[in-house]
Amino acid sequence: MSSNTDAIRELAQQEYKWGFVTNVDEDRAPKGLNEDIIRLISAKKNEPEFMLEWRLKAYRHWEALQKSDAEPKWANIHYTPIDYQAISYYSAPKKKPALKSLDELDPEILRTYEKLGIPLAEQKMLAGVAVDAVFDSVSVATTFKEKLAEAGVIFCSFSEAVQNHPDLVKKYLGTVVPYTDNFFATLNSAVFSDGSFVYVPKGVRCPMELSTYFRINASETGQFERTLIVADEGASVSYLEGCTAPIRDENQLHAAVVELIALDDAQIKYSTVQNWYPGDKNGKGGIYNFVTKRGACRGKNSKISWTQVETGSAITWKYPSCILQGENSVGEFYSVALANNYQQADTGTKMIHIGKNTRSTIVSKGISAGHGQNTYRGMVAIMKGATGARNYTQCDSLLIGDKCGAHTFPYIEVKNSTARMEHEASTSKIGEDQLFYLRQRGLKAEDAVSMIVNGFCKRVFRELPMEFAVEAQKLLSVSLEGSVG
Amino acid sequence: MSLLEIKNLHATVDGHEILKGVNLTLNAGEVHSIMGPNGSGKSTLAQVLARRETYEITGGEVLFNGTDLLAMKPEEAACEGVFLAFQYPVEIPGISNAYFLRSAVNAIRKHRGEDEMDAMDFLPKLREKMKLLDMDEKFLNRSVNEAFSGGEKKRNEILQMAVLEPKLAILDETDSGLDIDALKIVAQGVNAMRSPERAILVVTHYQRLLNYIVPDRVHVLVDGRIVRSGGPELALQLEDQGYATIESGARGASPAA
Numbered sequence: 001m002s003s004n005t006d007a008i009r010e011l012a013q014q015e016y017k018w019g020f021v022t023n024v025d026e027d028r029a030p031k032g033l034n035e036d037i038i039r040l041i042s043a044k045k046n047e048p049e050f051m052l053e054w055r056l057k058a059y060r061h062w063e064a065l066q067k068s069d070a071e072p073k074w075a076n077i078h079y080t081p082i083d084y085q086a087i088s089y090y091s092a093p094k095k096k097p098a099l100k101s102l103d104e105l106d107p108e109i110l111r112t113y114e115k116l117g118i119p120l121a122e123q124k125m126l127a128g129v130a131v132d133a134v135f136d137s138v139s140v141a142t143t144f145k146e147k148l149a150e151a152g153v154i155f156c157s158f159s160e161a162v163q164n165h166p167d168l169v170k171k172y173l174g175t176v177v178p179y180t181d182n183f184f185a186t187l188n189s190a191v192f193s194d195g196s197f198v199y200v201p202k203g204v205r206c207p208m209e210l211s212t213y214f215r216i217n218a219s220e221t222g223q224f225e226r227t228l229i230v231a232d233e234g235a236s237v238s239y240l241e242g243c244t245a246p247i248r249d250e251n252q253l254h255a256a257v258v259e260l261i262a263l264d265d266a267q268i269k270y271s272t273v274q275n276w277y278p279g280d281k282n283g284k285g286g287i288y289n290f291v292t293k294r295g296a297c298r299g300k301n302s303k304i305s306w307t308q309v310e311t312g313s314a315i316t317w318k319y320p321s322c323i324l325q326g327e328n329s330v331g332e333f334y335s336v337a338l339a340n341n342y343q344q345a346d347t348g349t350k351m352i353h354i355g356k357n358t359r360s361t362i363v364s365k366g367i368s369a370g371h372g373q374n375t376y377r378g379m380v381a382i383m384k385g386a387t388g389a390r391n392y393t394q395c396d397s398l399l400i401g402d403k404c405g406a407h408t409f410p411y412i413e414v415k416n417s418t419a420r421m422e423h424e425a426s427t428s429k430i431g432e433d434q435l436f437y438l439r440q441r442g443l444k445a446e447d448a449v450s451m452i453v454n455g456f457c458k459r460v461f462r463e464l465p466m467e468f469a470v471e472a473q474k475l476l477s478v479s480l481e482g483s484v485g
Numbered sequence: 486m487s488l489l490e491i492k493n494l495h496a497t498v499d500g501h502e503i504l505k506g507v508n509l510t511l512n513a514g515e516v517h518s519i520m521g522p523n524g525s526g527k528s529t530l531a532q533v534l535a536r537r538e539t540y541e542i543t544g545g546e547v548l549f550n551g552t553d554l555l556a557m558k559p560e561e562a563a564c565e566g567v568f569l570a571f572q573y574p575v576e577i578p579g580i581s582n583a584y585f586l587r588s589a590v591n592a593i594r595k596h597r598g599e600d601e602m603d604a605m606d607f608l609p610k611l612r613e614k615m616k617l618l619d620m621d622e623k624f625l626n627r628s629v630n631e632a633f634s635g636g637e638k639k640r641n642e643i644l645q646m647a648v649l650e651p652k653l654a655i656l657d658e659t660d661s662g663l664d665i666d667a668l669k670i671v672a673q674g675v676n677a678m679r680s681p682e683r684a685i686l687v688v689t690h691y692q693r694l695l696n697y698i699v700p701d702r703v704h705v706l707v708d709g710r711i712v713r714s715g716g717p718e719l720a721l722q723l724e725d726q727g728y729a730t731i732e733s734g735a736r737g738a739s740p741a742a
Contacts (some may be wrong), residue, residue: 201487436537436538437571440569441563441649442560443560443592451585455577455579456579456581
């Protein structure tokens with residue numbers, strides 16, 4: 001067997017490098033889902049009446065959906081049915097007091113940081129040594145927040161927003177993804193644990209990337225995360241989320257909801273690096289990631305841009321979308337999705353053009369390796385009133401080895417004859433000739449594979465904020481690394 | 486000790502024997518040319534020496550600097566100083582020439598236990614070599630071989646050779662697809678690489694290139710064997726008379742060293 005073939009084969013046998021479990025004391029609800037659990041979650045969070053009512057409406061709707069077997073079945077993914085009564089719907093790490101130095105931190109958490117390769121300075125920040133602790137879900141004031149507060153930006157956990165900014169939450173929650181939207185979004189609406197809330201007031205450019213703050217926080221709000229970002233007129237914000245997850249044997253359901261709202265002349269950039277545990281090389285375990293992400297360009301000249309690098313999860317079901325209501329509004333979707341071993345990804349976007357002269361760009365890069373199955377599913381809809389709408393779609397698939405699959409389902413609906421649509425698609429395979437060429441120049445087989453894959457993804461990586469792009473490239477290389485040579 | 490010693494080399498691809506006992510010795514400082522008709526095994530020989538794994542070695546041995554070349558992986562041979570200028574250079578979309586070349590240089594430096602070069606040190610060196618080959622600055626940021634013309638691809642191969650400074654450079658049909666101006670520039674680039682420490686093996690179908698890169702020795706490969714060897718005049722004779730006469734005249738003749 002040649003080592004080129006070996007390199008390809010090794011790709012399918014990667015262990016999850018960043019898999020580990022952090023044992024910290026948790027505050028956990030009993031398994032199962034019923035109205036009492038909903039009330040418990042709401043009470044734990046000391047929520048106002050309107051939140052409880054909303055959760056209950058969502059729960060009742062979800063119950064009906066479940067009875068009518070409305071869990072979506074159309075995606076190109078296969079998994080054993082989820083037992084929703086076997087899940088615990090609330091857990092929160094215990095509150096930690098503020099720390100004076102890293103020595104006081106739970107050594108488990110310290111080790112977690114080390115495994116992630118987080119620099120010491122950043123560890124301190126994350127651990128709340130210089131600022132407050134971040135690891136607990138019942139979150140905190142930080143120096144970040146003070147700086148943001150000066151600019152008038154509200155950036156806090158969703159729970160805090162419910163307490164401190166109930167009017168904003170009430171005004172925008174569920175207006176992009178209503179609780180009736182789909183099975184998983186409905187479930188999330190009923191049981192969501194926490195997440196982020198961002199409000200950028202009129203004319204304010206958020207002074208920093210809203211990033212590392214939630215890098216660790218994400219693992220705790222991970223299961224049923226709820227994020228709401230509002231950019232008021234003329235405001236702009238860049239939000240980054242990234243995560244790694246502990247190895248667990250049983251499959252874990254994750255069902256997050258993200259809503260973005262951009263008013264007149266506002267811009268939101270939302271970047272994701274997703275690295276939940278993908279299961280082992282035989283397809284055992286791994287996260288089921290059913291995510292509903294949607295942005296509304298409500299105002300004229302508004303812009304929402306999604307960039308995602310999806311390397312984790314056993315199952316990815318995710319379609320970050322844009323509703324382009326405002327005139328001249330712009331929607332973008334840049335995606336790298338990797339399906340290795342027995343991972344399945346069904347991901348893409350929807351661009352709904354409603355306003356005049358709305359524009360959208362879709363660039364999707366799917367990588368399949370091992371027995372991975374990667375599906376791009378995208379919809380571009382041009383509504384009657386969307387005169388002068390334009391869409392450009394580029395959808396490329398890269399195959400590594402001969403046991404994986406790439407699938408593409410583009411849907412195009414045009415109801416206005418002035419629309420201009422472009423769709424490009426390609427499927428390619430990492431060839432023996434490419435590998436030989438790079439190896440003949442001195443690169444090891446695995447470095448050659450990594451270089452080819454990174455080149456393939458370049459168009460997407462350059463949309464990421466700089467430090468995130470580096471992290472994403474590293475992650476991709478780690479996810480594909482073989483042990484050749 | 487010779488830089489390259491090929492002894493009775495046999496190689497097959499998909500069960501077909503292509504090389505049927507090649508013998509060839511190349512010393513540092515020499516330029517040799519392998520000529521031969523289509524399908525005679527020229528490219529196979531070039532790729533076997535660069536350790537492409539689609540070929541199976543069924544007999545013989547190859548010593549490079551006295552060590553067993555056939556035991557090396559392609560990247561090991563490359564790091565030891567074997568360079569192949571490809572007949573059909575491969576496209577690597579999304580990876581810039583500059584980045585690619587620096588990665589290659591650093592892979593080789595690492596192999597030698599040297600420090601890696603950063604972009605600040607590397608770029609001036611690269612620019613200098615590019616000037617030699619009359620290549621535009623834009624080249625640096627273009628993806629490797631993507632949307633290159635045939636001539637640009639070949640020039641890029643020679644640039645890589647110039648930057649990597651191999652001990653043994655094998656040029657596989659580097660002249661094919663080149664117009665006369667490009668051919669001259671490429672030849673000039675190759676000639677600039679001639680040195681007492683380096684051997685160059687020029688694989689070509691036509692004599693044309695050898696007007697510009699004058700070899701010390703010319704070998705004629707027919708049906709997987711070297712059937713004749715001589716000085717540069719042999720190439721002219723071939724151009725004149727074609728391979729057919731040599732082939733028939735060579736039957737039964739003992740292979741030349």
